[in-house]
Amino acid sequence: MRYLFELTLKAAVAGCDTELTRTVLHYAKKHNYLISIDEKTAMHALFSTYHGRPMAGDYSLLRVLTDCELTYKIAVTEVNREQIEEIRRRESGGEIKVNAFVIQSLNGSRATSKTASRANSRAGSRREERRSKQKLVLELESEAKVVAKSKYQHDDGDSQRKLKDQTERGIPGESMFLSSESLEEDPSKDMVFGQQIQHG
Amino acid sequence: MKNKHNSILVDFKRLRQIDGEDFRDSYVQGGKFSLIEAELAVEQMHMTLEGQGRISDLRDLPVNSLKILLGLALTNQQEYLFDQVCLRLGEDIQPFLSSF
Numbered sequence: 462m463r464y465l466f467e468l469t470l471k472a473a474v475a476g477c478d479t480e481l482t483r484t485v486l487h488y489a490k491k492h493n494y495l496i497s498i499d500e501k502t503a504m505h506a507l508f509s510t511y512h513g514r515p516m517a518g519d520y521s522l523l524r525v526l527t528d529c530e531l532t533y534k535i536a537v538t539e540v541n542r543e544q545i546e547e548i549r550r551r552e553s554g555g556e557i558k559v560n561a562f563v564i565q566s567l568n569g570s571r572a573t574s575k576t577a578s579r580a581n582s583r584a585g586s587r588r589e590e591r592r593s594k595q596k597l598v599l600e601l602e603s604e605a606k607v608v609a610k611s612k613y614q615h616d617d618g619d620s621q622r623k624l625k626d627q628t629e630r631g632i633p634g635e636s637m638f639l640s641s642e643s644l645e646e647d648p649s650k651d652m653v654f655g656q657q658i659q660h661g
Numbered sequence: 662m663k664n665k666h667n668s669i670l671v672d673f674k675r676l677r678q679i680d681g682e683d684f685r686d687s688y689v690q691g692g693k694f695s696l697i698e699a700e701l702a703v704e705q706m707h708m709t710l711e712g713q714g715r716i717s718d719l720r721d722l723p724v725n726s727l728k729i730l731l732g733l734a735l736t737n738q739q740e741y742l743f744d745q746v747c748l749r750l751g752e753d754i755q756p757f758l759s760s761f
Contacts, residue, residue, distance in 0.1 A: 468694075469732025475696055476703035481733060488736035591704055591718075594697050598723050 463489075466496045474502050477509050479521045486529040497532035694725040702729035709734075709742050719749050 466489040473481040489496045506523055509516040516522060701722060708714040722730065727750050734743040 465728075465732045465735070469729060469736060472694065472699035472702055472729040473733070475699040478703050478707075481703060481706060481737075485732070485736045591701060592721075594701055595721050595723070598695070598697050598701070 462492075463494050463496055466494055467498070470496060470498060471502050474498065474506050474522065474526070477506075477515045477522060479519075479525055482522060483525050483529075486525065486531070490529065495532060498526065694729065698723050698725040699729055702726040702733060705730055706733040706737065706739075709739055710737065714742065716745050719745060722749075724750070 466485060470482065470485045470489075473485055486496070503526060506516075506526060508514060510520055510523065511517065705714060705718060705722065705726070708718070719727065719730075727746055731743065731746045731750065734740075734746055
């Protein structure tokens with residue numbers, strides 16, 4: 462169930478939807494599931510508030526994320542390794558309290574509620590937009606299949622070895638956002654740090 | 662009064678790199694979905710909440726969007742939609758993990 466909640470939360474944040482994000486978080490909390498969000502998704506929410514982005518000037522989504530009890534997964538890379546090691550030395554236990562950057566200091570406006578009339582007028586355009594997106598997904602899928610097929614035919618295993626080598630050496634790149642599943646399998650590597658929001 | 666303390670560790674070089682990646686693909690527990698698939702599920706959920714969702718719309722949704730919609734229907738307590746998505750997903754009901 463936690464995986465489903467995390468998937469849903471991530472999608473709601475990716476879709477820049479404050480209300481759905483709040484609903485997912487409250488439902489999970491109500492049923493005693495401690496769900497987490499990864500750094501990349503949290504940063505996506507932050508960038509969405511920039512000028513020209515879907516939530517320009519609207520910090521409601523960020524506020525929801527920081528107000529709820531979320532665990533942040535932060536991938537350790539060559540870039541931030543020393544910084545995190547220093548924090549680890551200062552803090553004891555598995556959970557780390559980090560005071561490096563406080564998103565809650567951002568000031569912003571609340572999300573505007575959607576009225577029924579506005580929703581009705583948007584429904585038609587949404588369907589059209591949806592159809593074009595579905596078409597795009599199908600095109601991407603077919604393209605990905607062709608690429609995967611050609612890669613499968615020509616791949617002699619070098620790329621996999623290269624990726625594995627990069628992961629072992631901790632080189633930033635594709636290896637930075639390993640799934641938590643693979644990270645949990647090898648706790649000795651200690652690649653992911655959880656951070657609890659403290660309620661005093 | 663609650664004294665809340667919350668923060669996110671940010672490395673600014675990393676932050677710029679994430680911005681460049683633009684969230685085209687998102688990895689979740691061994692699987693991944695694209696931003697478009699997430700948006701499709703969110704839009705479908707909105708249409709359902711507004712009473713304009715049609716079950717026939719589910720036919721056109723990609724599998725990853727259906728998986729996201731399953732979670733959205735559950736958390737928004739839309740039982741009928743949840744059942745319909747379950748029917749559509751069939752054996753693909755596991756969100757990305759065989760152990761789920």
